[in-house]
Amino acid sequence: MKHSILKPHEMRNNRITPFKKVLLVGFLLLSGLPAWAQMRPGQIDIFAGVDFNYRDIFHNDRLYDVLINLTPGIKWNMRNRWEASAQVVIPVVNQFGEGFSNKVRLNMAVLSKQFPIKNRMKVKLSGGLFGASRYGLDVKSMWIANKWLAFTGQAGLTGYCSLASGWEASTMKRLTFLIGPEFWLESWTTQMRIKAGRFIYGDYGVQAEAFRHFKHTSVGIFASYSDIGKENAGFKIILALPPYKRTRRKINFRPASNFRLTYNVSSDYYSNRQYFTDPEQNERNGWFDRDMLPWGPDTMSPDFIYKDRKEER
Amino acid sequence: MKKITFLIILLIVSLLHISAQQYTGMSGLIHVPSAEMDSAGDARLGGHFLNKRFTPAGSFIHEGVPYHTFDCYISITPFRWIELGYTTTMYKRPNKDGELRYNQKDRYFSVKLNPLREGRWFPAIALGANDFINSHFGIDDKGASGYFRNYYIAATKHLTSKIGIVGMNIAYRHFFFDGSKKWNGTVGGITFQPIFARNMRIITEWSGNEVNAGIDCTLWKHLLIQVSLQSGKYPSAGLCYKTNLF
Numbered sequence: 001m002k003h004s005i006l007k008p009h010e011m012r013n014n015r016i017t018p019f020k021k022v023l024l025v026g027f028l029l030l031s032g033l034p035a036w037a038q039m040r041p042g043q044i045d046i047f048a049g050v051d052f053n054y055r056d057i058f059h060n061d062r063l064y065d066v067l068i069n070l071t072p073g074i075k076w077n078m079r080n081r082w083e084a085s086a087q088v089v090i091p092v093v094n095q096f097g098e099g100f101s102n103k104v105r106l107n108m109a110v111l112s113k114q115f116p117i118k119n120r121m122k123v124k125l126s127g128g129l130f131g132a133s134r135y136g137l138d139v140k141s142m143w144i145a146n147k148w149l150a151f152t153g154q155a156g157l158t159g160y161c162s163l164a165s166g167w168e169a170s171t172m173k174r175l176t177f178l179i180g181p182e183f184w185l186e187s188w189t190t191q192m193r194i195k196a197g198r199f200i201y202g203d204y205g206v207q208a209e210a211f212r213h214f215k216h217t218s219v220g221i222f223a224s225y226s227d228i229g230k231e232n233a234g235f236k237i238i239l240a241l242p243p244y245k246r247t248r249r250k251i252n253f254r255p256a257s258n259f260r261l262t263y264n265v266s267s268d269y270y271s272n273r274q275y276f277t278d279p280e281q282n283e284r285n286g287w288f289d290r291d292m293l294p295w296g297p298d299t300m301s302p303d304f305i306y307k308d309r310k311e312e313r
Numbered sequence: 314m315k316k317i318t319f320l321i322i323l324l325i326v327s328l329l330h331i332s333a334q335q336y337t338g339m340s341g342l343i344h345v346p347s348a349e350m351d352s353a354g355d356a357r358l359g360g361h362f363l364n365k366r367f368t369p370a371g372s373f374i375h376e377g378v379p380y381h382t383f384d385c386y387i388s389i390t391p392f393r394w395i396e397l398g399y400t401t402t403m404y405k406r407p408n409k410d411g412e413l414r415y416n417q418k419d420r421y422f423s424v425k426l427n428p429l430r431e432g433r434w435f436p437a438i439a440l441g442a443n444d445f446i447n448s449h450f451g452i453d454d455k456g457a458s459g460y461f462r463n464y465y466i467a468a469t470k471h472l473t474s475k476i477g478i479v480g481m482n483i484a485y486r487h488f489f490f491d492g493s494k495k496w497n498g499t500v501g502g503i504t505f506q507p508i509f510a511r512n513m514r515i516i517t518e519w520s521g522n523e524v525n526a527g528i529d530c531t532l533w534k535h536l537l538i539q540v541s542l543q544s545g546k547y548p549s550a551g552l553c554y555k556t557n558l559f
Contacts, residue, residue, distance in 0.1 A: 056418075056420075058417065061408040061409060061414065061416045062416060063403070063415070063416060063417075063418060188392065190391075212391040212392070214354055214558035214559055215558060215559055216558075217356075217558045219356070219389050219391060219558070221397070233446070235397075235399070263399065265446070
């Protein structure tokens with residue numbers, strides 16, 4: 001799905017000679033052994049992760065209140081960058097109390113489509129039940145200015161929908177949006193982004209993040225401001241979960257791709273909040289397939305190296 | 314031949330880099346900061362038992378009686394010139410049944426910057442702070458205590474000899490909490506890393522109020538242990554998992 005970045009006159013000057021053909025075929029054969037792309041068309045991944053939350057409230061005789069959920073999910077690559085995904089929440093430990101259900105429930109059911117526009121822009125359209133108890137439509141996009149600067153934008157029209165205690169839903173009329181620049185410092189494998197806009201609880205705010213991406217881990221700090229929650233800051237850790245060498249079949253059972261941990265200085269749960277449209281969404285991998293107009297961390301070595309089974313090559 | 318062997322040993326020793334595990338999860342000595350830095354990508358996760366003499370006077374007390382406590386920390390060196398850490402130190406408070414339990418905590422961030430790396434003739438210089446966010450003197454209106462709040466500037470120079478590496482550290486620091494002010498002023502220490510045990514470091518320091526001595530040691534490449542005696546008689550100790558994320 002990669003688009004050529006050569007202009008017509010450059011293509012004429014780059015005619016493939018027989019020698020180049022041999023080299024190219026050899027390269028393609030070799031590169032077919034370990035496949036770098038995330039999912040092959042038609043592939044189904046069934047995975048399970050852990051959603052770990054904790055909060056620090058005084059005067060309840062506990063160091064931390066903990067909320068741990070198992071989050072099994074499924075992804076189906078439907079070809080041409082169409083993807084269907086779903087995620088279930090299975091509560092394991094709930095010290096958060098009322099408002100945080102102990103019911104096993106559907107948390108996410110999303111149909112999405114990604115596509116590039118020319119060589120500069122990538123877009124992802126999603127619809128369905130998102131995380132954070134929102135449902136509706138969502139569009140994400142990234143416009144690539146150069147290899148160190150890009151602009152991202154996201155807009156969603158969503159409503160509340162929760163299966164935590166029966167069926168609760170509101171009409172789909174909350175408009176949220178985020179827009180801002182992203183910077184990629186290649187030699188430092190560092191990514192910085194600023195986003196401003198409207199969040200799911202109706203607050204307006206701005207977020208600034210800086211991440212250092214390591215081999216299988218990303219560590220970042222952030223600061224944010226919301227007109228309701230005011231100032232907040234903290235850090236985020238994203239860990240790509242092993243095994244890092246995987247065999248790829250038509251149906252794969254694996255751990256979730258990552259584990260996320262966020263530390264917030266401020267305890268306001270209802271500000272600067274955004275929903276996820278992918279069960280494995282995280283700040284390390286971004287919104288898009290890494291092989292579609294790679295930018296920023298996409299250009300680093302992939303976390304997972306896939307080896308196709310012989311009969312499926 | 315002896316000369317060549319000596320030069321090889323000297324080269325190996327000069328390439329070694331051990332940083333102590335401080336109770337904040339940052340590189341340093343025991344209670345005293347240094348200008349040593351972890352390598353870029355180093356991350357630490359650990360805990361430290363803190364003797365009641367180790368914590369600021371008047372901070373970790375119940376009904377006027379100080380108690381021993383412990384802390385947990387996580388830290389990262391994202392670039393070779395900056396270390397960041399987050400520490401929680403446990404408080405004891407009576408629970409609903411009136412029993413004294415470790416059920417509260419003091420939280421703080423630490424940062425250390427290294428604008429000047431150690432050279433052949435000049436020392437490394439570091440600027441740092443603990444508990445620098447949302448902290449004031451005593452308890453502020455947001456419940457922050459500022460017990461550990463301090464700023465410092467530190468210098469470190471290493472000398473290599475036949476028997477090991479000697480580290481000389483000097484720092485000037487300023488605490489804000491009354492119970493910590495005894496550690497204000499010029500502090501420093503000497504470390505010694507013997508050639509026969511390159512994973513170990515012997516530390517002696519002047520913290521501004523007392524002389525501390527201790528040892529830290531790296532086991533199985535990732536496990537850091539530090540034991541120390543404050544004023545020669547009050548023990549503290551810590552255990553830390555350290556790994557490089559690159």
